[in-house]
Amino acid sequence: MAEQDWGSEQYVLEQFSRFYSTGAQHVEAPTEIKQREFGFLSFGGRTMFRHIGFEDTEELRRYLRNYSPAHSYFSGAYYEEPRAPMAEKGWIGADLIFDIDADHFYLPCQKIHDTWTCKTCGEAGKGHPPERCPGCGKATFTEENWLCENCLEAAKYEAQKLLDILIQDFGFQPSELTVNFSGNRGYHVHVRSPLAKGLDQLARREVVDYVLGIGIEAEYQGLTSRQVGGGSMLGRGGWRGRTIRALYDFIGKSTPEEIKALKLGRNTTRDLIEKKDEILSSLMNQHPSRIVRYIDKKSMGKLLDAAVDEQASAIDTVVTTDLRRLIRLPNTLHGKTGWLTQNVPMEDLPDYDPLTMAVAFKEGTEKVYIRRAPEINLQGEVYGPFEEETRELPLAVAMFLLCRKSARVVR
Amino acid sequence: MISEREAAKYPFLNDAVTLVEALGLTLEDLMDPGHAKVLDRAERRVAQAIMKGEASPELGDTITELLSFPVGNMFVTAMGEQFLFRRYALSEAVRAQGLLKDETEERLAKIARLEFGWTLRLVDERLDGRLYRFELLFKDYLRNAAGFREPEWKIVNRLMRGGYVLLTRREVSRLLQEEIQRRIADLVSRRRQISLPGPLGVKVESLQKVFEENRSRLTGRDLPSELVTEAFPPCIRHAFEGLLAGKRLSHMERFGLTSFLINVGMDIDEIVNLFVSVTDFDEQFTRYQIEHIAGLRGSRTKYTPPTCSTFKTHSVCYNPERLCQHIKHPLHYYRIKVRDIQREQGLESGDEAPNTQTTK
Ligand code: SF4
Ligand SMILES: [Zn+2]
Ligand SMILES: [Zn+2]
Numbered sequence: 129m130a131e132q133d134w135g136s137e138q139y140v141l142e143q144f145s146r147f148y149s150t151g152a153q154h155v156e157a158p159t160e161i162k163q164r165e166f167g168f169l170s171f172g173g174r175t176m177f178r179h180i181g182f183e184d185t186e187e188l189r190r191y192l193r194n195y196s197p198a199h200s201y202f203s204g205a206y207y208e209e210p211r212a213p214m215a216e217k218g219w220i221g222a223d224l225i226f227d228i229d230a231d232h233f234y235l236p237c238q239k240i241h242d243t244w245t246c247k248t249c250g251e252a253g254k255g256h257p258p259e260r261c262p263g264c265g266k267a268t269f270t271e272e273n274w275l276c277e278n279c280l281e282a283a284k285y286e287a288q289k290l291l292d293i294l295i296q297d298f299g300f301q302p303s304e305l306t307v308n309f310s311g312n313r314g315y316h317v318h319v320r321s322p323l324a325k326g327l328d329q330l331a332r333r334e335v336v337d338y339v340l341g342i343g344i345e346a347e348y349q350g351l352t353s354r355q356v357g358g359g360s361m362l363g364r365g366g367w368r369g370r371t372i373r374a375l376y377d378f379i380g381k382s383t384p385e386e387i388k389a390l391k392l393g394r395n396t397t398r399d400l401i402e403k404k405d406e407i408l409s410s411l412m413n414q415h416p417s418r419i420v421r422y423i424d425k426k427s428m429g430k431l432l433d434a435a436v437d438e439q440a441s442a443i444d445t446v447v448t449t450d451l452r453r454l455i456r457l458p459n460t461l462h463g464k465t466g467w468l469t470q471n472v473p474m475e476d477l478p479d480y481d482p483l484t485m486a487v488a489f490k491e492g493t494e495k496v497y498i499r500r501a502p503e504i505n506l507q508g509e510v511y512g513p514f515e516e517e518t519r520e521l522p523l524a525v526a527m528f529l530l531c532r533k534s535a536r537v538v539r
Numbered sequence: 540m541i542s543e544r545e546a547a548k549y550p551f552l553n554d555a556v557t558l559v560e561a562l563g564l565t566l567e568d569l570m571d572p573g574h575a576k577v578l579d580r581a582e583r584r585v586a587q588a589i590m591k592g593e594a595s596p597e598l599g600d601t602i603t604e605l606l607s608f609p610v611g612n613m614f615v616t617a618m619g620e621q622f623l624f625r626r627y628a629l630s631e632a633v634r635a636q637g638l639l640k641d642e643t644e645e646r647l648a649k650i651a652r653l654e655f656g657w658t659l660r661l662v663d664e665r666l667d668g669r670l671y672r673f674e675l676l677f678k679d680y681l682r683n684a685a686g687f688r689e690p691e692w693k694i695v696n697r698l699m700r701g702g703y704v705l706l707t708r709r710e711v712s713r714l715l716q717e718e719i720q721r722r723i724a725d726l727v728s729r730r731r732q733i734s735l736p737g738p739l740g741v742k743v744e745s746l747q748k749v750f751e752e753n754r755s756r757l758t759g760r761d762l763p764s765e766l767v768t769e770a771f772p773p774c775i776r777h778a779f780e781g782l783l784a785g786k787r788l789s790h791m792e793r794f795g796l797t798s799f800l801i802n803v804g805m806d807i808d809e810i811v812n813l814f815v816s817v818t819d820f821d822e823q824f825t826r827y828q829i830e831h832i833a834g835l836r837g838s839r840t841k842y843t844p845p846t847c848s849t850f851k852t853h854s855v856c857y858n859p860e861r862l863c864q865h866i867k868h869p870l871h872y873y874r875i876k877v878r879d880i881q882r883e884q885g886l887e888s889g890d891e892a893p894n895t896q897t898t899k
Contacts, residue, residue: 259786331685337693337695
């Protein structure tokens, strides 16, 4: 069977089209629709239809009904002329957008469901591909990445940390924030605020550095050897409190073995083990500069890095700094999963489960031949793993496997 | 209304501009010998910008000080040197900053709010032994501080809560300097270039000469003409070696590497071949992209590689070395390293710029 039959594109297109005949009604236009650029990828198409503009929601819905695109996007940016070529659009401003994608994380579950193969020598392995192929030293790989409830939970956790930073530190109102499940492996957070709209690229890069904790230096977190007054920072807002809380937790919960494993300076390691309670009580009751005497400069850097990692939110750096980025339109289908990109009210986020909520093709079954797929938990049931077999599956599962090009319809 | 002295200190403020306009001076008036002092002071302002990058205030004669500012602007506009627009604006902004830092908190707040639209609150808070007197909304903060390279200006290293960044008085005046610089740069570059008559034209000409004498000192030394791969900074070396091994580079790595190679003088064909031979990129498309970055197409601007801080954000910065602590730009690293290498090889006698013909 020829390669391009994997995924049964024509079938999937028909299903998308069937979906949009009623589903398009539920697509809401983004605010200021007339100033937004839209972009779509069609099935089988390799280039994006960009520079599309709509006058109103109805026109947008009609487009979705007529073309049933595999992927639908809109711009975070506002333009005078969204239909004009890029240089003539007239940029007015842009929402502040964050993309959290479990693809960028390092998670134990990826060792179960992701694989890589070296294009040069065929060496293969689990999880993320290595920097260089251990077999031949080259660095060109094919990757097969899947996802599971684990990855999605991890992505959600990062989104929650991000929301906390945006509200507590940046002072955005919850009503200015929107959280969307991306329809695949992550979440998007949009900030629509007059304070965010005009930020230039440099400013957005600073926001990214803030969220990721890039460039944090001990000295400016109060961990200075200068004689300064002041009390504990444990309860402080911003990174000030976050780093100190993380240090406190970290030192508090680490066993002597774990501390030794960090390979800190000799005296620091000894003090962290022997004077642990003293250090913790200093952090609790006094200014953080008080603990500098126990921890040498290099070790402090390492400890801080570990602390920051835990507290930062793992956002994509490119999406947020791109002033003209297109981002998925809520309530449209994701062509690589057959799931919905879906708005999640902030108060529902803790209990939100995309593997049941974002499923679009809820009814019916389909018979498919599957070449290979790991286990997948969908709508509360576990399916697979599959290996070269024909199965009659619920439509949601069949569509998911088809969209990932790991199966084809059997007629 | 603003006092004459205040206007002389801060002649770019809206009230000061109104005051000058009310005097209704024409070009003719300025050419009158009675205004020679104004022209002299204006010339001095521009000359100080060129020579020192910082004008010193002369508040003894406030009206001359005030009037010489728009005249100095006129000189700079007439000279039509992009580089000088920025340098003059900086020089005037630094002068103003020197005066601002002795103003009261209330006065600073008033200028910041009324002239530059800042959302600023007065507070009184001690942190790490420093006294913080202001809280500034992050968007106003970032507009001015996002370009600063010192770590203490990064918002991660500041106390920010509810969108407000804690600032000392000195820091507020430093941020105001940025606003002032932008305003003045805008003033001198926005106007149309004109040729000035009589004594005004004479002043412009003599300033032009001063500028030419200083041009090469100000615009910096050149890079060597030969490519010295051993002098690549760690980030570029990492991306370069990754590319050779067939690694799929991120957009930022690709852009950073390409613009770096172009800037250090690698041949376009060579770069195209490099990309085509190790990836499955289409030659025509690759060439188009590279020529675009080299400024041979499209907007015709030659791109310089991103700064270290951009590389850090996008995790392109890789295993920074000792030298990295003292530089802000990968090209800067390259420049220093090339000089070190050449010196080691005995190609260089002193700390003269590389690739000059004077080596013995
Ligand atoms: S500090 Fe700058 S030059 Fe050094 S590795 Fe990082 S990005 Fe490259
Ligand atoms: Zn290999
Ligand atoms: Zn997983």
